[in-house]
Amino acid sequence: MARVPLRPLDGIDFDAVLGEIGDAVAKDFGKGKVASYIPALKRVSPKKLGIAVSTVDGKEYRYGDAREPFSIQSISKVLTLIVALHHEGEGLWKRVGREPSGNPYNSLVQLERENGIPRNPFINAGALVVTDSLLTHDKDAKENFLNLARTLSGNKKVKFDREVARSERDHGHRNAAIAHFLKSHGNLNCDVEEVLDLYFHQCALAMSCLDLSRAFLPLANQGNDMHAGGNLIDKRRVKRVNAVMLTCGVYDGVGNFAYRVGIPCKSGVGGGIVGVIPRALSICVWSPELDAIGNSYVGTRVLELFTSKTHLSVF
Ligand code: GLN
Numbered sequence: 001m002a003r004v005p006l007r008p009l010d011g012i013d014f015d016a017v018l019g020e021i022g023d024a025v026a027k028d029f030g031k032g033k034v035a036s037y038i039p040a041l042k043r044v045s046p047k048k049l050g051i052a053v054s055t056v057d058g059k060e061y062r063y064g065d066a067r068e069p070f071s072i073q074s075i076s077k078v079l080t081l082i083v084a085l086h087h088e089g090e091g092l093w094k095r096v097g098r099e100p101s102g103n104p105y106n107s108l109v110q111l112e113r114e115n116g117i118p119r120n121p122f123i124n125a126g127a128l129v130v131t132d133s134l135l136t137h138d139k140d141a142k143e144n145f146l147n148l149a150r151t152l153s154g155n156k157k158v159k160f161d162r163e164v165a166r167s168e169r170d171h172g173h174r175n176a177a178i179a180h181f182l183k184s185h186g187n188l189n190c191d192v193e194e195v196l197d198l199y200f201h202q203c204a205l206a207m208s209c210l211d212l213s214r215a216f217l218p219l220a221n222q223g224n225d226m227h228a229g230g231n232l233i234d235k236r237r238v239k240r241v242n243a244v245m246l247t248c249g250v251y252d253g254v255g256n257f258a259y260r261v262g263i264p265c266k267s268g269v270g271g272g273i274v275g276v277i278p279r280a281l282s283i284c285v286w287s288p289e290l291d292a293i294g295n296s297y298v299g300t301r302v303l304e305l306f307t308s309k310t311h312l313s314v315f
């Protein structure tokens with residue numbers, strides 16, 4: 001397959017850009033709220049800010065708390081989607097759609113109306129179907145998912161935060177309801193408890209901004225994985241996965257987010273957001289205070305400033 005030319009990045013002083021952005025967002029702390037749906041996340045310091053950028057020409061830039069691990073939460077849904085597409089190919093789309101939901105990520109209402117077929121793989125219902133697919137095809141799915149995160153990030157120390165996983169399980173009644181509902185519609189093959197266990201663990205994966213910008217670099221680099229030295233992500237899937245991120249990656253805030261930021265992104269309620277600029281770079285920002293939809297308040301602002309200052313967006 002022909003390689004599409006990379007975008008020229010030489011003229012951009014990324015260290016200076018990240019520094020300017022860090023100064024500019026200092027006034028935005030205190031406007032959002034740290035996730036409180038589980039006790040283990042409530043304890044995170046609200047004032048954290050980390051940014052990491054990995055470019056397709058092999059450079060990396062960091063700002064602030066970029067090396068501190070945090071709970072990746074829904075960002076894990078991109079990694080599980082990649083694995084499920086590997087297992088099931090296009091057949092996966094019979095079980096889950098790929099349209100924005102326009103509803104909160106943990107809503108049950110739409111699922112009932114649409115007969116147990118979740119709108120997309122990045123709302124909780126869709127992610128549970130995807131997780132079910134991992135377990136259907138691989139009895140060591142949990143361990144292999146952890147290994148994938150380690151390989152893609154080039155960091156063998158990446159691990160599940162057991163306390164967050166336990167807290168997810170102890171307070172995961174809504175996710176349990178969604179999983180049982182999917183099962184009642186015949187859209188889960190595996191045991192509900194097993195699916196929930198893997199889902200809670202994938203959400204509880206602790207990774208830093210640097211780990212995540214490295215892990216997502218293949219999505220900016222036509223599937224090419226510099227850290228693992230191979231092609232863990234099928235080139236043909238890169239366009240698909242990025243498209244689903246652009247249209248479904250930030251819950252029911254996708255329109256406003258695309259308007260402001262203009263790149264495919266995936267957020268998590270731990271306050272992380274990963275973004276992909278095809279043929280240029282991947283970026284991860286972490287700041288735990290969330291807006292009303294569940295996206296990092298400061299993180300969204302950081303990405304908006306980043307694409308504006310560098311003139312790098314997909315548009
Ligand atoms: N663990 C969270 C949940 O299942 C993940 C949601 C998120 O990051 N949007 O509710």
